[in-house]
Amino acid sequence: MQGISHLTFVVADLERMRRFLCEGLGATEVYESGGDTHSLAREKFFLLGGVWLAAMEGEPPARRSYQHVAFRVDEADLPGYRQRLAAIGAELLPPRPRIAGEGQSLYVHDFDNHLFELHTGSLEERLARYASLRADKRPG
Template sequence: MPERVPQPRGLSHMTFIVSDLDRMEEILAGVLGARKIYDSGEATFSVSEERFFLVGEDDIWVAIMKGEPLPQRSYNHVAFRIAEDDLELYRERIADLGLDLEESRPRVDGEGRSLYFHDADNHLFELHTGTLHERLVRYAAGPVPATAS
């Protein structure tokens, strides 16, 4: 009998190190509708002061911890799936918070649309309308000229 290879059960949580917990809370709540479920206050149970949030219909656990910001921006990012019909609403939320909205990378038709924005600590977030299945189906059709979306 083959040996069982353990597999992850799914995403546990994501943690962002931020210089301003209140500002990041405003971003998580204002853009993603996150619900704060825990605030350590000045107590330290882990590395530093921390807050926990639940995001989306699947209650994705997002943790933020006080610390030094990333030294520079990169394309490393976390993406949340959103409904196509809500894209402009999210664009408005990002603008209302004065966040740095980035132009989308060139895309082939059929892989979904995205909004990218940075927080003050150089974390890049993506709000994306597509799914992995849709992207793989589109890529299987072969390359065509990309469009910005």
């Protein structure tokens, strides 16, 4: 196993997803199938933070859930993302309760019920914070 190759999102409108990814999150579009169907449907490919994202035309998820993809960002960049995403009409969610030291997050739904998280922390930071909370609970 070498890591993630790509993430595919099934969307009703490829152009609307392009706006969300490029204008909202800062992705770069690198491919559009146009009238060709090399896979199951028309598609567009993007690069976001070095990750290949594929948007494929089809029937998106019928319901929203907490299942999501998270991208790491600098905390100083969160307000800019919030502003750009609000400007394109993406639905920003209120923040979930946080434990101090686990990083900040911005949660946003795209226009097809996919949930994205922009997160400022790392796995190492979160595990260290959780370990310190456990240590605080031990009888002394």
